[in-house]
Amino acid sequence: MSNLTNIKKEDRIIVALDVNTFDKMKDITLMLGDSVFFYKVGMGLFYSAGNQTVAYLKEAGKKVFLDLKLHDIPNTVEKSIAALTELGVDLITVHASGGRAMMEAAIRGATMTAEKLKINRPKILAVTILTSFDEKGWEEVGGKTPIKQQVLHLAQLAKGAGVDGVVASPQEAKSIRQVCGETFEIVTPGIRPAFAQVNDQKRIATPAQALSDGASRLVIGRPITKAENPQMAVQCILEEIRGN
Ligand code: C5P
Numbered sequence: 001m002s003n004l005t006n007i008k009k010e011d012r013i014i015v016a017l018d019v020n021t022f023d024k025m026k027d028i029t030l031m032l033g034d035s036v037f038f039y040k041v042g043m044g045l046f047y048s049a050g051n052q053t054v055a056y057l058k059e060a061g062k063k064v065f066l067d068l069k070l071h072d073i074p075n076t077v078e079k080s081i082a083a084l085t086e087l088g089v090d091l092i093t094v095h096a097s098g099g100r101a102m103m104e105a106a107i108r109g110a111t112m113t114a115e116k117l118k119i120n121r122p123k124i125l126a127v128t129i130l131t132s133f134d135e136k137g138w139e140e141v142g143g144k145t146p147i148k149q150q151v152l153h154l155a156q157l158a159k160g161a162g163v164d165g166v167v168a169s170p171q172e173a174k175s176i177r178q179v180c181g182e183t184f185e186i187v188t189p190g191i192r193p194a195f196a197q198v199n200d201q202k203r204i205a206t207p208a209q210a211l212s213d214g215a216s217r218l219v220i221g222r223p224i225t226k227a228e229n230p231q232m233a234v235q236c237i238l239e240e241i242r243g244n
Contacts, residue, residue, distance in 0.1 A: 004183060004216045009238055012211070014038040014065050014187070016221035022049040022056070028225055029060065035234040038063040038090075040219055054087045064089040065187075065219070067167075069127050071095035074105035081109035081124070089122050091187070093167060096126035096154040103161035125165045125187060126158035128172075131203070148172070155180055170205030170213060177214025189219040193237050196223035207241045 015036050017025050025045060029036075039062055041053055046068060057064050066089045070077050077094060084092055094106045106124045114121035128151040129138070138147050145153065155166050155176045165185025168176055173186050180186075192204040199222055207218055220237070227233035 004185065007216060009241060010037045012217050012241065013234065013237060014040050014217055014219045015224050016040045016219050017045055018042065018221050020044040020048045022052050025053050026056065031230050033231065035231045038065065040065040040067050042067045054089060058088050065091040067093050069093045069095055071098045074102045077102050078105035078109035081106045082113040085110045085113035085122055086117065088119060091123050091125055093125045093127050096128050096158045100157060100161045103158055103163050107162045123164035123185060125167055125185060126163045127167050128154040131169050152176065152179055159184055169203050170210040170215060171203050173210060173214040185216045186214055187217045187219060188215040191218045191220045193223050193240055195236060207237050211241055
């Protein structure tokens, strides 16, 4: 696996495009210009304007994190990941609870397509347990192990299946880094720079804190997209993480 210590600072910040039309997405990228290199496209935007959006971002020389959280039988996931790899995206998410065979199929779909097209294989990231779960909700779906423990278990399963990393809350980053090692991607949302409002995020961390706890990349939405001066917000965050 690649060494994560030499990821460029700019590639550590992934801006969440939480809009659902091509035009709104374009407005955000034009507003941010050259200050941002990596964008997250989630289900809302992908299902309404996905292919056009990815093509536009790639054309503009940006990297794309496709957060579609795939979860199906291995054969279906392999074919879906193969199709998404053809778009030229850089990161794709699947659910770790889909199991080892499903995650191995995801890697296979990405690898075979990337080799065929002679492009870089997108990294596959696993989602462990959605952070919307509390212990009660987790028990309702049959969870027997405390969430924190299960998150670590699934992160290790993902690593064993050859997956490149996980999406995790900043609070989980440290223990995942300890058990999964230095080359494992840990991508964390729930980031609030010192200057930003908390909004509806609960378990938050500053960019510097998340990185020093082991995150490899940060997903940031409103603190950048809703800032009075979004480009300045990015510069402040880059300043904040200098040295990490
Ligand atoms: O605006 P904000 O910085 O809160 O956006 C964070 C992004 O990360 C959003 O796209 C949100 O859906 C996503 N996310 C999150 N918390 C999680 C998982 C994903 O905020 N636990």
